Amino acid sequence: MSLRSPHSLLLSWRFLLRDWRSGELWLLMLSLLMAVSVSTSIAIFSERLQLSLGRQVAEVMGADLVISSPRPLSEEVNEAIDSESVEQATVLEFPSVVMAEEEMQLVSAKAVTSNYPLRGHMRTAEQPFAADEIAEDTPGKGEVWLEPRLFPLLGVEVGDSLLLGEAEFKVARAITLETDRGSGFYSLSPRLMFNMDDLDRTGIIQPGSRVYWKSLIAGEPEQLKGFRNTVEPLLSDSEKLSLAEDNREDLRSSVLLLKQFLGLGSIAAMLLAGIAVAMSSRRFAERRFDGIAVMRCMGAQQNQVMQIFIGELLWVAVLVSIPGVLIGWLLQTGVVKLLAGVLPAWLPEAGPMPMIVGGLTGIITLVGFGLAPLLRLREVTPLRVLRRELTPAAAGVWSVYGLSLISMLALLWYHTGQLLMTVGIILGVTAVILLITLAIKAGLARVQRRLSERPVPMPWRLGLKRLLQEQGQTSAQLIAFTLTFMAMALVLLVRTDLLDRWQQQLPENTPNYFAVNIQPAEVKPFQSFLESNDIDGTSLYPMVRGRLVEINGQPAKEAVSEEQRSHNSLNRELNMTWSDQPAPEDEMVEGEWWQPGDTGEISIEMSIVEHLGLKMGDELTFMIAGTEVDTKVTSIREVQWESFQPNFYMVLPEASLKNLPATWLNSFHLPQQERLVLNELVRQFPTISLLDMDAVISQVQIMLEQSILAVEAMLLALLLAGLLVLASAIEASLDTRLREGALIRSLGGSRKQLMVMQVGEFFIMGAFSGLIAVVGTELCSWWLNIQVFELPWQPAIWLWFTMPVVSALLIGFSGWLGIRRVIRQSPGVVLKQE
């Protein structure tokens, strides 16, 4: 229905002012305000959080975006970098030999420009393994920074000189954290870092040298998007672009979970606000039947009436959207301020989109949830002025729920960005509503039978009778209550599961160091070193490096599609281990583990299977230290990458690998204050590479804390929305209750009887909806945990006992609050108003 007539628009504005003045609209406005502000604040907050998490990942990577290549970047790419207004730092990595006075050592040298890194920080210390601090600069001209373990290996101290290529450098500091040293660390030699300006002086880089170029890029999200679009088509096969968002599986899965949870929370909150809108708008419509009948008598046409009242509500939506967006913005600003200590100081501002969508939510919610009851206004006959019982038929179930579901679909799709999940949720909600309706119908039928079989005290009987007689309204209220409790319980349950999962992910004593490249002969001494120093270390894992050369008898690169050919696993050596049982964290997707002594089998990680299009039974041949090893895929695993435990793509039986050259890998936890012991470790085991994961772990920890806070805030918003639904539902039935209460009082009913009757009715509805909500909650949480969050599920037994009681008490109490007026009101006043 469009408002074509300016006259109707003006009239609807007048009606709005009049209704506002007489206090008719506040509940509807409040519900809409809730929908708009919740939607806005969640949209803004999650976008900011998303951006900030992206930045946090970027910190680990040193940039928002990295282009890497075995050759200098092509002219076109360099021009693109210059022409787009993004920041750039250049990094060059190559293996080289460094010479100190007495020692020589293979190092992984890294030349950096002085603006390196663009995101995050390096940390350095004055001495190896001493307390470190954020590095404000990069190595100066003529200086090198070394990884701590290089000091004992080269026998140098800070201030000593060493030779790299033809140039002499002074050792200036120890690098304790290098931001972008994320992946592929198993093969790294110890790090030596120097200034790019000294590169020519070393004379090392010649045509054909093995060099790895990296261009680190940073900028605002919009700039990056533009840059990416420009540059991507220019890249050659060997130039690889990686985004912060695509990196760090461990951080990413947490971000995804949080985003999904916030999505779920906002769905629930908006659904509740929507229900409140539906109830208020139903009351709005019903209270206008008489007035509209009069207006129709005066000659107003159906369309004119519709235009006036729909126009009035559109005005409401527009007027509410503005303060709603403002409140939403303030809310999230408040949350951000409140959490200043936890959130990163540079939480980026969100774009205008969340605010626009937040504002539109008002109109979408109103149309979706409020339109169906309003359509009844069209059917009001003018004859109602003479025969008041001529009430328009109740809005069709499908128009009520259909419209709401469609509007929810639109909002959810925006908030979650996942069509499939959204459709899933919508179907789920539809199924739940159907189930609730059936359960309510069955329940009410049972009550009716009971009522006719045995006597029930009068006040209870009246309450129950009313529930039964007005089944339509009773069902609507029960559905609203049930959905409210379900949404709240569901979010509470999932929140608990999520928190558990996050805590599991980073238990105390999460390994913060990885020791790699432990030689077979060093395994025993290494273990006893850890034991004698009271270091909490996991078991040791053997590691064999090999290349995948054939798939089902065909050369690997020919066996896969062109797109798959560039996948990392075909272009580098893979880390493999042997084990006669699967890692406890891993989940078997397909197949079975081998028996000890078996050979020729392999277990592969899921993502590789997907990337290379492999399947069970495929035959893979690896080249390991000059030996071909034939295997057959007999199991596929899903690996918990965020567990901070050593994980492997390929696992083989011990018998297949034990005669091949292997090194060992270990991860252990070392408290900050005991770090100096590492000096000794490196001296005793000079060939071992040590990786410090503390920085990454603390980043993840901060992120989890943020996530938990966001989750709690969500729950609070949901609680408010739930209370709003209760208020709307009670308010919606107030007119009938006032009338009925007055009648009963005028017939000599005592206040107490009235109280038992009215509050009892709410109490029964509360208990009943609580019971149905438990069933619904369990079904939904099962589905969400298994399908969406991939969390283990178990029934929440406590919920079965608490929920019906809590909801009965809550609804009973809210009902009492709402209808005190009914009980106090003098019957004369009420009946006179009739």
Next chain:
Amino acid sequence: MTTGTESSIAVSAKSLSKTVKAQSGSLTILSGLDLKIKSGESVAIIGTSGSGKSTLLGILAGLDQPTDGEVALADNRIDHLDEDARAKVRADHTGFVFQSFHLLPNLTALENVMLPLELAGKQNAQTQSKALLERVGLSERLTHYPKQLSGGEQQRVAIARAFAGQPDILFADEPTGNLDEKTGESIIDLLFEVNREKKTTLVLVTHDLQLAQRCQRVLKLTQGRLEEEKSTQNNVEWAGEAE
């Protein structure tokens, strides 16, 4: 039962029937009813409870449709019109006063009177409405809401509202039914006074014989048909009726 000439007929009905579905089959409320009301005439329709007075009023005023027969309002046949077309005829020609006042509870007295003018998109709604409220003695009550007014005052507002659209025909359904005797009388006085001033045709449905007697004609509805109870001369003075 015909009075006056065809050209000045305000309300007419011919062979009017109304049958409704009831639990025990169909129920005939009006059957073959004929009626003509001249412009400017005041006519009371009386009958016992359940005789179909209100149904007849609804059909004559274009709020409802007959099952059979013809109805015309101010020379417009309305029996075959759809609801929106009838609404247009109502807007142009009719005003209503009801037993239960039917004021909009969230509009003030003034706004209630303005409503028909606003709906018709008329200018000066406020000035005209103020004048009307003054005429019915409520100039001090403009900003009061219905619930702040007594029953008599509410009905005065309703009368002012009924005349706001300058109708040709005023339909009144038991206008004193919810009022005590004294208030009822003063309201009826007012209704007849304003009716006379505005030269409106008045169709009044009541079971109050005393009230009915104040009209020029009294028609009694029995078994679905009208019988003339009182017929006055065409040239009766309005002034004589009102006192």
